[in-house]
Amino acid sequence: MNDTIEFCGEMVDLRPSGAMFWPTAEMLVVSDLHLGKSERIARRGGTLLPPYETTETLTRLSDEIYATRAKTVLCLGDSFDDRMAAHSLDESHLATLQKLQAGRRWLWIEGNHDPGPLGLGGTTLSEHFQSTLTFRHIAKPQCESGEISGHYHPKAYIKSASRRCFLVDQRRMILPAFGAYTGGLNWTTPELRGLFSDTATAYLTGRRILAVPMPRIIATDA
Template sequence: MNSHSFTFGEHRLTALPSGALWWAARRLLCVSDLHLCKSDRVARRSGQMLPPYETQETLSKLGQDIALTDPATVLCLGDSFDDLMAADSLGAADTGMLTSLQAGRRWLWLEGNHDPGPLAFGGTHLAVHGDGDLTFRHIASATAREISGHYHPKHAIPGAGGARPCFLTDGNRLILPAYGAYTGGLRATDPVLAGLFTGQTVAILTGHRAICVPLGGGVRATPVRRRIGIR
């Protein structure tokens, strides 16, 4: 599998090509910004009809990552549903799929700006989750060794096609890409994101394989390939 492992503090983490983060030492799979039922929310608020397949696609991808890693814990970093009403609009098939993914493992829902209230699904609901010296939350703060989401970062390698969702990290802060099928993105070099990092920042692009490239300096980056086993 074409994943990319990197050191974050004292920990070894793996960015999966799907946009999920794997922490093997804790058997923890982390995803951010699923935005389930976005098509329903868009239809309710604007009347625009989008193909209602994003929830199934996102849950299927999550199921593949769970089958690959067999996590003891799944941590959702917020904005798991597109708004407070979205969970109620989940169809029977998608509800069954989500319930089956939760079975037999610890499931943590972190609060996001789209879904600040409790959800009608099992699991533990938290604003912030701490594990050792790592802190997980939806929106980045000034905390060291912090893992967050929210910004949906994307980056493109010149001459290599369009922008892909990406992880961003400087070794002190890590921002995950949006995992959901219907999600836009913010350029990795946008001042809003650049202002969150103090050290040398790298982007780990998702897609068929995870590709790590340094940011900044106006120098065209050379892709770094790394094939590793998950278990």
């Protein structure tokens, strides 16, 4: 079940998948797909992982696009695990991307893993401004009201369990990572917790969205 909230004058849907849908703009927003992560890890001599994460991530993305009937898709950066991973997608994944992009506005925000245009359709931007909202990959310490970003892969840790989460206060929102093989950063990590006011809320993903206050106390263990 979605959770519809007002954020900086706009009504947005926080979806259990970790995607955000902006009905007024008919825009679906996802962050940190990290497509090609298993290929990148293997290429660099790391642990061999089953190469299914790209298929799983694109399948989930496709489900969200068709469920929301989004006319615009905005990917908030680190859509690919690195630039070479973007050029190593197999034909089936390229075909899926082309199908998803067909007839839609598609915006790639540059991330630290995938800077610059990658030649995979759509439009590549460093930031995107629309209505009251600003979309970028990494949150600015001193941001304008309405900032939406990704990068940190926030996770809430409650009673020894963890769930990916949206983090939201009066000025900014950080989306969870959407990619299948992505890790996460503890929501009380000083680097992350310090970006938000004491009244911030975490919206935990899962079968349904669960809203809980973001802890004020900085945890000493991850």
